[in-house]
Structures are given as C-alpha cells and as structure tokens.
Amino acid sequence: MDKFYNDTLYKLDTAINELEIEVDCPTQRVEAIIHLIVNCLSEIREYVLKRGFKNVNEEIRFFKHQKPVIFSKLIYYNSIYKIETKKPYGSKPIRKYLNRELKKLKRYFDNNLDFYKYYRTNNASLDEKLFVRGNHDIKLCLDTGYFQSDLTFSTSHDYKVAKIIANDLIQVYIEDQLYNKDQEGKPKASKKLNWTGSKVAIIELIYSLHYQGVFENGNADIRLIAKYFEDAFNVNLGNFYQTYLELRNRKMNQTKFLDTLRETLIKKMDEQDGI
Known part of the structure; x- marks a missing residue:
C-alpha cells in the first residue's frame, strides 16, 4: 500500500x-x-x-x-x-x-x-x-x-x-x-538576487529561520517572511504551506537541504583549515 x-x-x-x-x-x-x-x-x-x-x-x-x-x-x-x-x-x-x-x-x-x-x-x-x-x-x-x-x-x-x-x-x-x-500601492523591495535552488529548499530555510525566531524576536508572521524572500530573491513560492506539510509528512530526509547546508559548510571550513 x-x-x-x-x-x-x-x-x-x-x-x-x-x-x-x-x-x-x-x-x-x-x-x-x-x-x-x-x-x-x-x-x-x-x-x-x-x-x-x-x-x-x-x-x-x-x-x-x-x-x-x-x-x-x-x-x-x-x-x-x-x-x-x-x-x-x-x-x-x-x-x-x-x-x-x-x-x-x-x-x-x-x-x-x-x-x-x-x-x-x-x-x-x-x-x-x-x-x-x-x-x-x-x-x-x-x-x-x-x-x-x-x-x-x-x-x-x-x-x-x-x-x-x-x-x-x-x-x-x-x-x-x-x-x-x-x-x-506600497513600494516593493528591490530584487537583487535570483534564487536558483529548488522551492522546497528555500521553504525549508524559511521555516527553520521562522521557528528559530530570528526575525523580529520571533514575532514575524510566516507569510511576511515568505513574501520577503519572494521579493528579495525573485522566486514564486506558490502554496508554501502545502509544501511544508508535505515536508512534515516525509518519512525520511525532512530537512534534506538544511542537512546539506551544514555538511557543505563544515567541508569548506575543513578545506580552508587544510584538514
């Protein structure tokens, strides 16, 4: 089944x-x-x-x-x-x-x-x-x-x-x-960079930052954060909450992008330290 x-x-x-x-x-x-x-x-x-x-x-x-x-x-x-x-x-x-x-x-x-x-x-x-x-x-x-x-x-x-x-x-x-x-009628944030990763990846990132409470001492609304990322990185997240629910329902690799970020950063640090 x-x-x-x-x-x-x-x-x-x-x-x-x-x-x-x-x-x-x-x-x-x-x-x-x-x-x-x-x-x-x-x-x-x-x-x-x-x-x-x-x-x-x-x-x-x-x-x-x-x-x-x-x-x-x-x-x-x-x-x-x-x-x-x-x-x-x-x-x-x-x-x-x-x-x-x-x-x-x-x-x-x-x-x-x-x-x-x-x-x-x-x-x-x-x-x-x-x-x-x-x-x-x-x-x-x-x-x-x-x-x-x-x-x-x-x-x-x-x-x-x-x-x-x-x-x-x-x-x-x-x-x-x-x-x-x-x-x-309000001015939009200027678009400086284009997000070229997957939508799932950026949604993982947005929710992790939201739950960590790094915006407005944890008082920022998730929709406002998502909208800011859309404007700043020229990406359409669509129904981001549905994507988040699908991430939650995964049996494995719920935080695939975040895990990769950590591994890549540690690898680069080790390379720069000559390890």
Whole structure:
C-alpha cells in the first residue's frame, strides 16, 4: 500500500505543479486540478477495494494519514474555486468577504475542537473506532454526511482529518489574499538576487529561520517572511504551506537541504583549515 500511495501522490503533485505553471486562467486551472484529484481518488478507491489491507494498523494508517492528504487537496481547491468565483468587486467588499470566510474556518475549528486536539497531539487511543471501516461509534457525534458516504472507502473521521489539513491551507490562502490587499500601492523591495535552488529548499530555510525566531524576536508572521524572500530573491513560492506539510509528512530526509547546508559548510571550513 505504501509504495502505491507514494507513487500515486507523487504523480498527482507533479501533474498539479505542471498545471500551476502552464494554465494562466485561475478558474480553468482549478477546474483541471479538481478533475485530476477526483480521478486520483477513484484509482485509489479501486486499488483499496481490490487489494484490501494486510492488517488493522495498515488500514488505520491509510485512513488517518494517507487518504486525507489527497482528499484535503480536493477540499482545498474546491473551496478556492468557490471563493474566487463568488468574490465581489472592490477592495472593501473583498476584505469583508474574505474575513467572513475566515470566520467560517474559525467556527469549524470551535465546533470540532476536541478532535483537533486528538489529531494534532498524535493521540491513537480511539483510532480503531475513528479510522477503521464499519467501526463507527454514534456517541462520538458523527457528521450526518458520514452515513451518506461510501462506507467501503470511508471511516467516521478520515474526512475530518482531510478537512483539518485543507482548512489550514485555505486559511493561509485567504490571509495571503488579505495581506496582498493591504500591500497594494506600497513600494516593493528591490530584487537583487535570483534564487536558483529548488522551492522546497528555500521553504525549508524559511521555516527553520521562522521557528528559530530570528526575525523580529520571533514575532514575524510566516507569510511576511515568505513574501520577503519572494521579493528579495525573485522566486514564486506558490502554496508554501502545502509544501511544508508535505515536508512534515516525509518519512525520511525532512530537512534534506538544511542537512546539506551544514555538511557543505563544515567541508569548506575543513578545506580552508587544510584538514
């Protein structure tokens, strides 16, 4: 299952990245991406129903960690599509509209706070009830939509995990839109150097500096830091938070670029010292 899932996710991400680059019209791009994700989920469903799972642990891992990553992309892009196609005209109406969308995310968080805590603390005590098919517990306040879902390819809470992941991305998207509105008319930082490394590498660097608290005594917003790097090094980071989530989900080499930086610096120091 792991190899099939990783290969499928890689192909999906590659196809999405190609569309992000090649298709200029935002709505057409999102429509095409949604189509890709729906087809991908259909392929995974067919594989799961045909092959099954080796044991309960594999089933839990799939519905808690693997399926939600892909399904969250569908929720995210579908939400962005709705936000963009319903966006009003004018700066003030847009700000009010986007702030209402942020409040919707906050309400979902407040209404599902217990599960947020369960998931984000890596709790596993209820996993067999939450992430094994057919093991739902009505006492856990299930969403009505669960009973209308495909129970051969769903558990009581895999959708909620996907929703959590997607909502994080949607929040970053909306706040980035609001930030860009606030920056309209302000002079941009001059571009002196071009970043020629990978986007994943610079995002590793940005998050490591952010968590180290080296900007504004640790009070700088991650979006502001990312925007500064984009302007300073003439690079478009796209949905940098999604890339960061993918780094977190890596089983190996989560800090590949940072490890290479350290090794290269030490090597050069040793060479200069004649070692």
